[in-house]
Amino acid sequence: MATTLHPSSPILLLPTTQNAKNSSSHNHSLPNCKTLNELKQLHCNMMKKGLSHYPNNINKLIAACVQIGTHESFNYALNVFKEDEETMFCSLYTCNTLIRGFASSGLGQEAIFIYLHMIVVMGFLPDKFTFPFLLSACSKIMALSEGVQIHGVIFKMGLDKDLFVANSLIHFYAECGKVDLGRKVFDKMLERNVVSWTSLINGYSGVNMAKEAVSLFFEMVEAGVKPNPVTMVCAISACAKLKDLELGRKVYAFMNKLGVELNTLVVNALLDMYMKCGDMSAARGILDELGDKNLVMYNTIMSNCVQHGLAGEVLVTLDEMIRKGWRPDKVTMLSTIAACAQLGDLSVGKSSHAYVFRNGLESWDNISNAIIDMYMKCGKREAACKVFDNMSNKTVVTWNSLIAGLVRDGDMELALRIFGEMPESNLVSWNTMIGAMVQASMFEEAIDLFREMQNQGIKGDSVTMVGIASACGYLGAHDLAKWIYTYIEKNDILIDIQLGTALVDMFSRCGDPRNAMRVFGNMEKHDVSAWTAAIRVMAVEGNAKGAIDLFNEMLKQEVMPDDFVFVALLTACSHGGYVDQGRQIFWSMEKIHGVSPQIIHYGCMVDLLGRAGLLEEALDFMKSMPMEPNDVIWGSFIAACRKHKNVELARCADENITHLDPERVGVHVLLSNIYAAAGKWTDVARVRLQMKEKGFQKVAGSSSIEVHGLIHEFTSGDESHTENTQIGLMLQEINHRLSQVGYVPDTTNVLLDIDEKEKEHLLCRHSEKLAVAYGLINTVGK
């Protein structure tokens, strides 16, 4: 469970000591100079004594600065290099040392400056030691065009034959996301070592080609190159990305067979792989064997817990690591803040923010992005905006966090405006907006946005398609549904459980159970929501037996039922008239499956009994409920009364709902319809008056039809369509041809106190008929 941080816990009282790694110098050439100040002093003395003219001294000074490894010491080294006239005394070796130093600190521009300076000003020719450092510096800042030019120089100098230089090129291209260029270098190499293979494996893994990465690993083993721990880390993390446990185990088995040593990095990669693949017992096994965990392992555990939605576990782990004396770093805080966002835990969220601020971690974009997300999810829009405004490096994730927050707040208008104006957007931005529109029932707008995406040449992924499929399902647009399915197949979009489930629902809502079940059958894995979607397909068809069979199959595959699956199952029984089975399932919910019935399940039972005409039993059942029946339940009871023409029980319901204050008007409309059907117009008048007093207004029902990919919506008696005249003519023809084959309109369902002729007129302008007429005009013979 979630733990809150006690104010006296270490997280709030963090020491600000220097990192131990940085304060211990291994400088052998200048053993007395451990700090930059000492070096500066020495430099001063050197200049006073005129010793700075000796190239060796300057070279040593710069090397010592590089070794200290702080931002300040690098700058000092750079100044010595740039401003001193003695630059000419610097050797190629010193230039290489400087480039190495800047590369290791991620200061790519500075490294490139030294490189250019040494060529242009100093007239040095770079050597085979220069390029690995330089390329590593370019990798860190993703300086692709610079790297490509450097590659040109390397080629001209014939240094591409050097193993180290070539390996550095592979790594450079991989880091810039151009693994195919790295592959070209790899293929041309005359000799390769384990680093060449490992760099390429890692390159594939980094551009979402983890499958290729793992097969390259096996290729390497086949070629007789023995992997080392670095290779293993790359190969295992590729398996983690694929969430392929079997493959991960296989790779690990190879590692043992080949006798590769196991270090903490490999152990951590294994731990991460097991957790990402959901094998918690294997992960536990590693941890039990390990005893003590290091910081990165704590971070691995926490980030995986966040990914699995186990936010409470994150805070428990945080507590443990602090008790064991570890100082949370930026990655720890990222997971912690993400966990607070999930839990809506503002108090830990706030103290985390304070910790981040005190330790200067907020300059890291990701942390600030997570804080914005956290405040937004805790409902603190102002706090989030403050962080947002103070950020100097707003990335696309920053903007996305903001629009996602606005969308959750229900502020679609502002979200849309920002979406349109943000400086950079990506697939997640589009998916956020499409998802938001579906949530807000703006289905056509969602599909329009998807079309706009296509126009801009942006391909959707499986998250996009989940949104689009459900929008399409709600619209019931069958042609669009088929198009969506083809789009997914054509673009090789992975049908995961979520998308598969959405597609099953989509086809089901579009009246295409065959395709719905085909998608279901093709799915690799089924979770409880996937099974529920399939059971809903049966429910729509009234196929209660099919639903029960699916449910039993689900149990056989040891998928735990939840409350939603019982709603689908009971609905299927209700529509299929399986009264006894429905009663049995309702009973078994709690007794066998441990799922306690909610009001919605009681509602299903009332519906089941009512539809079967067991109105008395339904009423008794309602009285036995542990909670008050709501307007939905009364509504289905009243609908049953109407179906079975039982005015007396309807009147009983009427008396019971007067003290209810239902938000929906449906109950009252239904009641008035029942009275109308029985010709009890005074009751109709009374119910209508009540509705008027409560300020209800019936929302007009509508029908829609999809013609050539466009949705046309009609309400009853609608004359607003541009092709209204043609629709009228078509309706006349329909009526004419219907009466020719002996159709007599049944006006009993037109429950208004008007004469028969008027009823007939209303009936023929029913919204469904208008939609059908429009469809006939525009599809037949075309």
Add this chain to the structure above:
DNA sequence: GTAGGGTTAG
């Protein structure tokens, strides 16, 4: 002299 673990938004 080249390669390696944990990272936020939908």
